[in-house]
Amino acid sequence: MGDSLHATTVSISGDGGDEIEAYLARPDGDERRGGIVVIHHLPGYDRATKEIVRRFAELGYDAICPNLFFREAPGAAPDDAAAAARALGGVPDDRLVGDVAGAAAHLRALPSSNGKVGVIGYCSGGRQSVLAACRLDLDAAVDCYGAYVTGTPPEDFPIKVSNLVDQLPGLRCPLLGLFGNDDARPSPAHVDELEKILTANGKTYEFHRYDAGHGFFAVDRPSYRVAAANDGWERIADFFATYLAA
Amino acid sequence: MCSYATVQIPLTGSAKGPNGAWFAVTDAAVYFDHPVHAMAEHTLNIDVRAPARGPSARVALELTADAARALVAAVQQALDAAPATLSA
Numbered sequence: 589m590g591d592s593l594h595a596t597t598v599s600i601s602g603d604g605g606d607e608i609e610a611y612l613a614r615p616d617g618d619e620r621r622g623g624i625v626v627i628h629h630l631p632g633y634d635r636a637t638k639e640i641v642r643r644f645a646e647l648g649y650d651a652i653c654p655n656l657f658f659r660e661a662p663g664a665a666p667d668d669a670a671a672a673a674r675a676l677g678g679v680p681d682d683r684l685v686g687d688v689a690g691a692a693a694h695l696r697a698l699p700s701s702n703g704k705v706g707v708i709g710y711c712s713g714g715r716q717s718v719l720a721a722c723r724l725d726l727d728a729a730v731d732c733y734g735a736y737v738t739g740t741p742p743e744d745f746p747i748k749v750s751n752l753v754d755q756l757p758g759l760r761c762p763l764l765g766l767f768g769n770d771d772a773r774p775s776p777a778h779v780d781e782l783e784k785i786l787t788a789n790g791k792t793y794e795f796h797r798y799d800a801g802h803g804f805f806a807v808d809r810p811s812y813r814v815a816a817a818n819d820g821w822e823r824i825a826d827f828f829a830t831y832l833a834a
Numbered sequence: 835m836c837s838y839a840t841v842q843i844p845l846t847g848s849a850k851g852p853n854g855a856w857f858a859v860t861d862a863a864v865y866f867d868h869p870v871h872a873m874a875e876h877t878l879n880i881d882v883r884a885p886a887r888g889p890s891a892r893v894a895l896e897l898t899a900d901a902a903r904a905l906v907a908a909v910q911q912a913l914d915a916a917p918a919t920l921s922a
Binding site: 629630631660661664665667668669670671672674675711742801802803809810811 | 839840842861863865867868870873874875881883885888889890892894
């Protein structure tokens, strides 16, 4: 396998059949491979997220990131789109699931697909990755410091977000969780609770906790922590290699 | 952390936005969360917007918590200094 790849913007069929924009990166070559859906963070479908998509292609996967804010702000700059989506209350859970389903279907329809698809999300996308793995037939899921998988959001939240405690017994695939010990959302106690629920339900999971705060993978932000991010990337590569192989 | 929390208010006024053009604004969203550009893990963010003109009709501020508090005080000080008959 070489490191040549091709990245482009495509249109996919998202929730309700809506045509939405997505960023697709694929290794060059005809070998069969797994696919990965990347769920962007609340700040949007931005340059840093697209770099992550290309990195997965470099690792040998067909990778795609749907623009979750496309409906609110087609063609807008990522930060403007994120602001518009936030003001409208964020992305509804059911729509997120439909958009990830569409992205996974797009990957599985590629001639290079081996039929396996994983999902990964960061920050708000971490919670959405777990949500998708509870509702869809996926083969592996990664939660990077997603808040409110467990724990209770304040009642006055204008953005409609609830925890996933009632859905976790339905988790359909192995879960890799990467968390910072200095994070408040999710806090170490939230991660403990998640681990307890997964254990009680006999789920396959692997958690790693770092001396870092929230957002330690974000290379363009002060929260970036090199050691945690480097180790985390290795864990992610190993996890997907295990569960997305043909 | 991702706070998600967002406070929204309607407002009346104008702002100078994309391409140096002034536009009438109709609402603001205020939240304490990750910034796009400021070199801080969290900032007090203010989007002064005109949603009817599209997502790009927005003036954004990302302020440290101290800066945001200082701005609140400055706004209040300026309003207090104005004759009540003008600022009512």
